[in-house]
Amino acid sequence: MGYPCDQCKKKFMKRSILFAHQISVHKDRKNLSCKKCEKKFENESTLLKHNEIFHKVFKDNLCEKCSKRFGNKHSLLLHVKTVHDGRNQFTCDERKKKLGIKSDLIKHRNTVHDGCKDYVCDYCEKMFGRKSDLNRHQKTVHNSCKDYVCDCCEKKFAQKSDLIRHQKTVHEGHRDFICDKCEKKFTLKWSLFSHQRTVHEGLKNYACGYCEKKFGKKSHLIGHQKTLHEERKDYTCDHCEKKYGKKSDWIRHQKTFHEGRKDYACEKCERNFGRKSELFRHQRTVHEGRKDYACDKCTKKFGQKSNLLTHQKTIHEGRKDFACDTCEKKFGQKQKLLVHQKRVHEGHKD
Numbered sequence: 001m002g003y004p005c006d007q008c009k010k011k012f013m014k015r016s017i018l019f020a021h022q023i024s025v026h027k028d029r030k031n032l033s034c035k036k037c038e039k040k041f042e043n044e045s046t047l048l049k050h051n052e053i054f055h056k057v058f059k060d061n062l063c064e065k066c067s068k069r070f071g072n073k074h075s076l077l078l079h080v081k082t083v084h085d086g087r088n089q090f091t092c093d094e095r096k097k098k099l100g101i102k103s104d105l106i107k108h109r110n111t112v113h114d115g116c117k118d119y120v121c122d123y124c125e126k127m128f129g130r131k132s133d134l135n136r137h138q139k140t141v142h143n144s145c146k147d148y149v150c151d152c153c154e155k156k157f158a159q160k161s162d163l164i165r166h167q168k169t170v171h172e173g174h175r176d177f178i179c180d181k182c183e184k185k186f187t188l189k190w191s192l193f194s195h196q197r198t199v200h201e202g203l204k205n206y207a208c209g210y211c212e213k214k215f216g217k218k219s220h221l222i223g224h225q226k227t228l229h230e231e232r233k234d235y236t237c238d239h240c241e242k243k244y245g246k247k248s249d250w251i252r253h254q255k256t257f258h259e260g261r262k263d264y265a266c267e268k269c270e271r272n273f274g275r276k277s278e279l280f281r282h283q284r285t286v287h288e289g290r291k292d293y294a295c296d297k298c299t300k301k302f303g304q305k306s307n308l309l310t311h312q313k314t315i316h317e318g319r320k321d322f323a324c325d326t327c328e329k330k331f332g333q334k335q336k337l338l339v340h341q342k343r344v345h346e347g348h349k350d
Helices: 015-025 044-057 073-084 102-113 131-142 160-171 189-200 218-229 247-258 276-287 305-316 334-345
Strands: none
Touching: none
8 A cells, every 4th residue: 555656666655745755856757737627646647547537537527526426517616615615605594504505505494494395205105305315215225225334343334425424433433513512522513403402402392292201303202102102122132032122222232242342442542332322421531531410419520420310319319229139238239239249148259
């Protein structure tokens, strides 16, 4: 791997270093540049390949930054301006979302704020606001087309953009979107918006018809109703027959317990985790030293909500829910019960 010099065959890790080498060492080399777009090249073969692909086959309508193809030059220039140059001139009044094309702003208002869903799947009758979303749904769900495979964990994706996002967020640990109110970090922009709407603005528009509990997302409401009220556990592990109400929990169980996979590595201490939430919790509490959960009775702070609840139950409420079946001694935490049973009744000293 690397970039070889066409004159001395020496290899370099970066193209920029190769250029610097050629300029400083081989000063008499030709300055090869494309006559149509003025892009520069280190050797004649790459210049010829560039001309063949970009200016002959795709007739100048292929984006050189991401290789996306366009039907005309206007669409290509618009793509470069909005996607790669980040020029977004049209702003949505409700969510302050910025878009580069006016038609995208209108489409955004129709689908997101007005709830227009004009495209219906002829397989399952699910409705979509955009035709591209319908096509993607049919391709991935009904045709099971997942052509892009992650080389780290072998997870498959229908779109290249989803694979790149997965690699950046899961394996590289990118969390580029930060909430300006609580500094919580998110991997995706829509996750940040959802967090701000539900947590800080208190928008929970989906109410459960059984218990009136409200949710910020429709998917959370459906999951709540299926698992709690309908008590459905449709996903059974074929190794240990344990049942789950959510497919994601079933897949996670198989990967972490039966396959022993820990695909989420901490970039600071290289510790591995089976779940992404465990990695984020570790980073938040161990490396960032955050303790966001404060006890309202003694102001003691905790990094995890579960630890706060355990503290309140055992210290302030005096609850001891875990009883030893040998001597009936009670404990506030299950871990302390297990330690007691090992040391007292089984004779373990370690």
